[in-house]
Amino acid sequence: MAWNKEFECMSLDDLQRFQLKKLNETISWLYEKVPPYRKKLDDAGIKPEGIKSLEKMQELPFTVKADLTGNYPFGLCAVPLKEVVRLHASSGTTGKPVTGPYTADDLEQWTECMARLVWAAGVREEDIFQNAFGHGLFTGGMGHHQGATRIGCTVVPTSSGMTERQILLMKDFGTTAIGCTPSYALTIAERAEEIGMPVKDLRVRVGLFGAEPWTLAMRSEIEERMGIKATNNYGLTELGGPGVAFECVEARDGMHINEDHFIAEIIDPITLQPLPLGEKGELVLTAVQRRAMPLLRFRTKDITSLTREKCPCGRTLVKMGRIVGRTDDMLIINGVNVFPSQIESLLKDIPEVEIQYLIVVRKKKHLDELNLKVEARREVYEAGPEKIAEIAKKIDDYIKGIMGIRVLVELAAPKTLKRSEGKAVRVIDERPK
Ligand code: AMP
Ligand code: ZN
Numbered sequence: 001m002a003w004n005k006e007f008e009c010m011s012l013d014d015l016q017r018f019q020l021k022k023l024n025e026t027i028s029w030l031y032e033k034v035p036p037y038r039k040k041l042d043d044a045g046i047k048p049e050g051i052k053s054l055e056k057m058q059e060l061p062f063t064v065k066a067d068l069t070g071n072y073p074f075g076l077c078a079v080p081l082k083e084v085v086r087l088h089a090s091s092g093t094t095g096k097p098v099t100g101p102y103t104a105d106d107l108e109q110w111t112e113c114m115a116r117l118v119w120a121a122g123v124r125e126e127d128i129f130q131n132a133f134g135h136g137l138f139t140g141g142m143g144h145h146q147g148a149t150r151i152g153c154t155v156v157p158t159s160s161g162m163t164e165r166q167i168l169l170m171k172d173f174g175t176t177a178i179g180c181t182p183s184y185a186l187t188i189a190e191r192a193e194e195i196g197m198p199v200k201d202l203r204v205r206v207g208l209f210g211a212e213p214w215t216l217a218m219r220s221e222i223e224e225r226m227g228i229k230a231t232n233n234y235g236l237t238e239l240g241g242p243g244v245a246f247e248c249v250e251a252r253d254g255m256h257i258n259e260d261h262f263i264a265e266i267i268d269p270i271t272l273q274p275l276p277l278g279e280k281g282e283l284v285l286t287a288v289q290r291r292a293m294p295l296l297r298f299r300t301k302d303i304t305s306l307t308r309e310k311c312p313c314g315r316t317l318v319k320m321g322r323i324v325g326r327t328d329d330m331l332i333i334n335g336v337n338v339f340p341s342q343i344e345s346l347l348k349d350i351p352e353v354e355i356q357y358l359i360v361v362r363k364k365k366h367l368d369e370l371n372l373k374v375e376a377r378r379e380v381y382e383a384g385p386e387k388i389a390e391i392a393k394k395i396d397d398y399i400k401g402i403m404g405i406r407v408l409v410e411l412a413a414p415k416t417l418k419r420s421e422g423k424a425v426r427v428i429d430e431r432p433k
Contacts, residue, residue: 002115002151007260008315012308015316016054019263022288024050027060030294033078036071037296057265058274062284063298068238069096077101079292089137090237100139100237101292107146109289113243113258114147120256120313121208121231122249123177127153130173130204132166132180132188133211134422135159139241140211144179147243153177160184160421163191170202177206182214182222182230183424186355189225190419200227206249210234210242212423213323215341217348221355232322238298239287245320250312254319257306261289264318265297266306269327280305282327283320301327329427331361333368336405340426343372343407346399352380352391356417363431369408372399376411 010018030037031048040061041048051059068076077084077099086107088100102110123129129148135141141159148155156173158166160180166188169175178185185207192199204226210233222230234255235242244262245255257264266281267274275281283302287294302323311319325339332338340359347355356375361368374395380387392409399407418425 002119004112004116007258008116008256008317010260010316012316015259018260019288020051020054022260023054023057023263023286026286026288026290026294027051027296029078029291030296034076036067036075040296054263057263057286057297060286060296062272063295065098065238065299065301068098072096073099074101076293076295078294079103084292086142088139088142088237088241090139098237099293100240102240102290103292106240106290106292109261110143110240110243111146111150113240113261114143115150116147116258117233117243117246118144118147118151118153118208120246120248120315121177121233122206122229123148123151123153123208125152127176128156128173128203129153129177129179130156130158130166130170130175132158132160132178132184134161138211138422139235139237140179140181143235143242144208148179163188163419163421164195167192167195167197167199170199170204171197174203176203177208178204178228179208181211181420181422181424182209182218183212183420184422185209185222185226185230186218187419187421189222193225199225204228207231208233213325213341215345215348216322217345218355221348234302234320234323236300236302238295238300239285240290244285248311248313248315254307254321256311256313256315256317256319259317262287264306264320266304267299269299269301269303275305277306277308280321280324303327331359331370331427331429333361333370333405336403338370338403338405342403343399344426346402347374347395350391350395350398352377353395353411354414356419357426358417359427361427361429361431368431370405371408371410373410373412373417375414375417378414381411381413 027050044061084101086102089097131144133140207230231247233246235244245257263286265284269282283300303325304321308318354375358373360371388411395409
């Protein structure tokens with residue numbers, strides 16, 4: 001058994017008592033070891049011994065990405081480097097990397113959180129787990145490796161890329177579970193069909209997907225094409241990588257947060273005030289057990305909501321919904337707020353195209369112009385220019401009707417958009433900054 005029933009099914013009272021104790025230990029630790037945090041805590045009037053109750057969380061200072069990049073590489077590290085046994089890093093999409101240092105204990109906790117995740121997806125000792133998350137500095141590969149190894153299943157560390165070989169190994173080894181980004185799962189599904197070895201004819205039954213935004217539409221596409229159950233999981237380098245939250249295969253509607261390790265809050269990103277359960281806002285996370293680089297109230301910029309309801313799996317851990325966008329990838333197109341994920345979910349309703357698309361935003365005179373390149377299915381493309389123009393107009397009208405914005409749709413020839421092997425690039429914003 002690799003789930004921790006004591007913590008995953010804890011009563012709310014016990015959990016909150018535990019969280020408060022660990023939070024206060026972390027506050028004292030940061031106060032003593034990390035000068036920039038000591039300053040932040042002093043400025044906020046927080047004593048090294050911490051706070052009296054979790055309701056006072058709001059008085060703690062936030063941590064933002066700039067705190068990490070400003071202290072790059074080790075300014076927020078709370079232990080000497082000789083106690084750091086692993087360094088991961090995320091290049092992020094913008095500029096300087098974020099450092100992810102771990103002590104031996106941090107690594108052990110990460111493994112535990114990942115084992116819970118892999119177990120909750122239904123993976124067991126007898127499974128063959130193909131780990132197609134990129135191995136290396138990116139936390140996805142090593143994180144899943146550690147968790148799956150802890151479960152005792154057979155781990156195949158393929159890393160991402162070399163898609164045809166992935167498929168051959170999947171067949172030869174009899175892979176039953178696969179882990180990768182959802183966009184790479186689609187790339188694999190498509191290539192497998194092309195080489196006449198559709199994944200649905202193989203033994204794979206469950207997918208562990210995460211590390212990038214994806215819609216329900218994309219989930220059903222992956223499930224249909226691969227003949228599997230797809231689960232979602234979430235994490236970020238700043239909080240130690242994947243293992244922050246994971247779906248249980250029983251419900252597959254929202255990700256349980258490992259709350260004995262991470263305290264989650266949702267705030268309004270403008271007023272910074274906390275929002276109640278069920279309301280969408282920015283996810284804020286506090287790591288309460290890490291020691292190399294615990295962060296207080298880290299503003300993730302990811303938009304979601306929290307729910308605390310009885311789950312069929314028996315876990316009492318709060319659930320976060322799928323990420324509906326990031327405060328920083330929201331596009332403002334002539335004053336209208338647009339999330340790429342909204343466009344993605346609408347494309348699923350157009351049977352003539354694949355969910356392979358690229359959004360390019362440009363400035364034309366004083367107006368923003370949203371160009372959407374989307375791949376036509378072969379039959380549609382081969383039907384000729386009239387059909388292509390008809391479908392492009394259909395998509396434009398459909399998006400206009402629902403989102404209220406005009407989109408310049410270009411139907412691309414089949415298999416011409418670049419396929420993802422890791423995190424997909426869906427948006428290019430060419431407007432002058
Ligand atoms: P990184 O630190 O480079 O692994 O990136 C972390 C970011 O990836 C998060 O802040 C999210 O924006 C995104 N991310 C990770 N997992 C998911 C997921 N399951 N759904 C949506 N976005 C995700
Ligand atoms: Zn559950």
